Amino acid sequence: MTTEIKVPVLPESVADASVATWHVKVGDKVSRDQNLVDIETDKVVLEVVAPDDGVITEILEEEGATVLGEQVIAKVGAADSAPASSEAPKKDSSKAEATKETKETTVVKIKVPVLPESVADATIATWHVQEGDTVERDQNLVDIETDKVVLEVVAPEAGVISKITNGEGDTVLGEQDIAEITAGGAAPAASSSSESDSEAEPGDEVMSPSVRRLVSEKGLDASKIKGSGKNGKITKEDVEAFASNASKPAKSAPAPQAAVQAPTGDRTQKRVPMTRLRKTIANRLLEAKNSTAMLTTFNEINMKPIMDLRKQYKDVFEERHGARLGFMSFYVKAVVEALKRFPAVNASIDGDDIVYHNYFDVSIAVSTPRGLVTPVLRDCDKMNFAEIENGIRALALKGRDGKLTVEEMQGGNFTITNGGVFGSLLSTPIINLPQTAILGMHKIQDRPMAVNGKVEILPMMYLALSYDHRLVDGKESVGFLVTVKELLEDPARLLLDI
Structure with missing residues (x-):
């Protein structure tokens, strides 16, 4: 069985x-x-x-x-x-194939990919290999970080890393040589010693994605961490233990008395340079605060109608469309309808001109290991609920894996950010320039509400609309937010266009 x-x-x-x-x-x-x-x-x-x-x-x-x-x-x-x-035959066949490799060696240069027109240079974020490591064809060697996206550089051939010319943190240009691979006879020799070196220099195969992310966040050297898991795998407990031991000051000889007079304990600090993406986020947020007349207005909505609708149709929806019916598709649909009724919120300022857009590209705020990004879901007015859900899921997965392209990050007329997934009850989001407004969704929480003279417990959520008061007046901003509220509290309006 x-x-x-x-x-x-x-x-x-x-x-x-x-x-x-x-x-x-x-x-x-x-x-x-x-x-x-x-x-x-x-x-x-x-x-x-x-x-x-x-x-x-x-x-x-x-x-x-x-x-x-x-x-x-x-x-x-x-x-x-x-x-x-x-698995045994596979291992035997792989060994047999390794013995058939020719002894001829070829040096292959590893270059920075061609950078987009708007990107002048890039920074080497992370090397996943070291000199002397054996690599396979299409194996990820290094992450190259630009102002907007992270580019992965893979091995064009199987072989051995013979030279790395630029280290992590170096600024590089498009098509610049950054490493060399010796392809051919040197690869089997390096692979024969890989098993004995695996404990000293653990790679991706001995760390799960969550452990790799934890090592990266703490800025640790994975080769110095000993794995206690099965087959030498590094666990989160191993990383935490290594980090706590590294933060403790080394014990010296008992002679000096200064250590008794000024104990340091665990009060340590670490200085690391900002990533390019974090610098860009910081500069754009500061620019938005300094260059716009930003104001935030609030409202609250009763989420019970949408929650009841999802509960009734989520299984049928997933079976029919192959996608989960979430809240974001309702938010996007309501926002698109409100943008149609209030064109100023869908506009932008260009110098002394106002640019009105007759299309509806919505930026979706996505939290990634490298920072907050806002990829664009284009032509949302032409999408149904399933297409919106699949589009948002695809962008979120790309953001998590660092696969977002420059084209997917550019444009957008309006931004939706959902801090409720992290537990935020209320916030004032910052405008994503050059857009005019941004809508913040928050945590859905049961609260006592007065309904027809009676107190009922309802799942309520706060809405926050931050807008540029230079272009959008109070009447339009409040009207926009009330429209979103009405559409979400009565989802039938989205279908009837009323």
Whole structure:
């Protein structure tokens, strides 16, 4: 009998998750309630346990894969079941192929990609390899960071990194040489020692995506961290322990008395340079505060009608369209209708001119490991709910993985930011220049409200509209916000266009 291992049901505000760490492999025997895999969401890590005793016969999603709620990710068979596939022949064949490689060597230069016209230079953010490392074709070697996006440079050939000419933090130009790969006979020699060096220099294969992100955030050297997980994998506990030990001052000889007079304890500090993206975010936010007459107006909406509608149709919607029915599609639809009624909010200032746009490109604020970005969802007025949900999900995944392009970041007439996913109850968002306004959505929270002379507990959410008072008057801003409120409290208006 085969039992399917599924991703747990995800919270409503979570669209998808990632496979963080597999604690078993195909062929392993497992016991009931044994932890098989960690599933990581934006907020928590979920443990998936074995429902019964058996053998792992198949693993369908590897570490780092994006998965949805209740998706099948593995299969467990009876204790006497054979694995669905054997890894031994693959290993033997790979070794056989390695012995057939020619001894001829070729030096291949690694260059910075061609930069967009609006980008003058870039910065080397992270090297994923070191000199002497063996690399495979299409393996990611280095991340190049521009003002807007992160570009991945992959290996054009399999071989050995023979030279790295520019280190992390260096400023480089388009098509500049930054490293060299020796392809050919040197690769097998380097690979023969890779197993013995794996503990000293752990790479991506011994760290899950969440652990790699934690190492990057703390600015640690992964090669110095010893993994306590299975097969030497580095866990979050290993990173935290290494960081706490590194922050403690080294014990010196008991002679000096100054240490007793001025103890430092754990009061340490670390200085790191700003990334290009963080610099750009800082400059644009400061420019928005200094160059606009920014004002914020507030309102609140009753989310019960939308929540009831989602509860009634979410299963049918997902089955029909292959996408989860979230709140963002309702927000975007309501905003587009309000922009049609109040063209000034969909306009921008260019010198002494006002530019009115007859299209509806909405920027969606997305939080990424490198900072807040606002990719653009174009022609939203021509999209249905499913297309909006799939479009936002695709942009969020690209932002998380650093795959957003310059074209996806440029443009946009209006911005929606949803701080409610992080628990924000109320905020005053800052305008995304050169736009005129930005709408902030917040946490949905049950509150007592007076309805027809009676007190009812309703799921309420605050709305905040920040706008440039040079172009948008109070009447238009309040009218825009009230229109969004009316459309969300009565979703039928979105379908009837009233």
